[in-house]
Ligand code: SF4
Ligand code: SF4
């Protein structure tokens with residue numbers, strides 16, 4: 001790993017990152033970049049695919065994850081790998097999701113240059129758009145993060161509040177914010193050969209001691225782990241059929257959660273398929289069995305069924321929860337289920353692209369008690 | 374007769390069990406139990422499938438949420454699957470399903486996977502005895518009364 005420093009002038013952190021990205025794009029080594037950028041209204045930011053360096057005005061620190069770049073890279077590379085290098089600025093959960101999609105043959109990493117950025121957390125889209133504080137969300141984030149990061153918790157999405165790891169792994173380049181005074185300098189780490197070659201094209205200063213960064217990373221990871229355990233304790237009560245029925249009773253079967261989920265890739269979801277179309281008499285028979293039937297039907301079946309299909313790849317990004325029009329706090333259930341299921345198979349989604357997803361492999365002599373007793 | 378009276382005269386609990394049996398082994402095993410006139414409780418409703426590996430967890434959940442008191446999946450013994458490794462994959466899916474049911478406290482004890490070969494008519498009957506007794510002990514599936522799922 002090569003560590004360098006990116007100088008920040010006049011405390012303009014975003015300006016410095018833009019400068020860095022612009023130099024990369026102008027170097028001709030990258031054909032384009034995918035970065036979050038403010039929409040003309042300035043109310044939201046979305047990932048954009050930029051090819052003209054002059055049009056690059058990235059908002060890499062804006063606390064908003066409108067869509068997962070993992071799904072976007074999948075769209076662009078599923079059929080054919082990118083012909084020329086494209087840089088993609090990604091948060092850690094997006095990288096994890098992309099690796100899962102690669103394993104699922106839904107994306108190709110060739111010519112995708114992952115530029116990871118330390119994540120300071122994101123707000124729900126609606127909170128971001130109608131931010132109640134006087135400052136803009138990004139200014140507020142940066143100020144609070146420095147002063148008292150815990151104060152951010154009231155706005156952070158729960159997925160971010162208890163994030164498994166906000167530090168990118170498996171990136172070619174990482175822009176480090178933890179363990180440095182970002183108003184003076186940002187840490188630039190190059191991991192892969194491609195990353196190392198690319199940073200040669202940017203004006204950077206030599207990095208020094210990384211001890212401070214290591215300490216800061218340990219600190220944030222510990223902090224998140226504590227909050228995560230607290231969260232799991234708090235949500236332990238949402239169990240059993242009574243509680244689960246109540247938890248999902250405002251679900252309207254729109255399946256937006258699945259649509260927003262980066263790892264739910266199926267072209268036609270089983271739960272949207274004709275499997276669920278049936279003659280009236282079948283619905284009537286179901287109604288007769290229980291006396292009546294909530295319509296639309298099968299909301300809980302959809303959620304628990306979806307878990308059975310994808311929970312081992314769930315990167316806990318919380319985009320499902322953000323997408324729900326009825327504000328069902330899906331992470332309250334998905335985080336505990338993902339934790340337990342992934343533990344059962346000793347599997348960490350997004351950790352290693354060469355590791356196989358547990359449901360497509362098996363060993364002959366495993367789980368012997370299942371099937372015998 | 375009022376509803377209450379009807380309740381009081383309730384029959385003893387007879388569990389409804391939905392069984393997915395693979396064509397090549399367990400279904401043949403069940404058939405053998407029948408043709409050999411081995412007695413076993415009539416609680417299972419058998420659905421023949423081509424392989425235990427073809428039973429998506431969604432179908433098991435569907436049966437449970439609709440109120441089945443138990444769901445049984447039967448496949449060939451490890452190494453004997455007609456499609457080579459369908460049962461190994463079914464086993465991993467069952468581990469996942471039971472893990473999820475456990476986390477959600479949705480009575481994973483109602484879902485069983487067993488290996489029964491075409492010649493094991495007796496084992497099929499024994500397993501049905503065992504499962505019916507276990508589910509009777511668990512009592513009726515509370516989901517049977519939930520119209521709000
Ligand atoms: S289920 Fe939700 S938290 Fe998990 S990967 Fe999908 S969108 Fe993210
Ligand atoms: S987005 Fe919300 S309402 Fe729509 S299917 Fe998912 S949980 Fe239900």
Ligand code: FES
Nearest residue numbers: 395424448449455
């Ligand atoms: S054919 Fe019997 S388990 Fe596959």
